[in-house]
Amino acid sequence: MRLTSTLICALALTSALLGQPTQKMQHKSIQGMDIFVEKENQMSKRDVIGSGDILFNETFDSSLWHTAQAEGVAIPANMPNGWTAYDFTGNNFYWRWSTTGPRGVYTSGYGPGPNAHLPNNNQKVKSTSDTESNGEKGFMLLESDYYNTTSEGTEATVLIVMDSY
Secondary structure (H helix, E strand, C coil), X not given: CHXXXXXXXXXXXXXXXXXXXXXXXXXXXXXXXXXXXXCCCCCEECCCCCCCCCCCCCCCEHHHHHHHEECCEECHHHXXXXXXXXXXXXXXXXXXXXXXXXXXXXXXXXXXXXXXXXXXXXXXXXXXXCCHHHCCECEEECCHHHHCECCCCCECCCCCCCCEC
C-alpha cells in the first residue's frame, strides 16, 4: 500500500512538472527591484541597472519649455518635440511647465482669499535642476488645488475631477 501511494505521488509530481510549460525569464534589476522578463529559450541575468542609475532625465529648461505655458495656463500645442499634454475631461486641466508655483487655497501658502490664485515664491516647488549655475529650469505640475479653488480664493464645495497626462 505504501509503495502504491509513493508511486502515485511520484507520477502526479512528474505529470505536474512535465505538463507545465516552461518559461524562460530575463532578470532585470531597477532601483533595487528584481524584475523577470519572459525571454524565449533563454535564461540570463543581463541589462542590470544598479541602484542610483539614472533611467531618464529632463531638466525642463526654459529655452525649450517657455512657450508651453502663458501666465499659468498650459498651451499643449506648444509642447517641445516628443512631449504631449492631454486632458481627458475636456476642462483644460493640463500638466504644465512652470518655474513658480504652486497655486491654490492650500498650497499657495496664502490661505483662503484673493491671493490664493497667486504663486508664492516662499512656497516654491524646488526642482532637482534648481541651481544658480543652471539658469532657469522648471518642473511639470498638475495644480489640483488651484483647479479646486473658487474665484473668491476658497475651497470648491464640489471637487473637480482631473484626468490628465
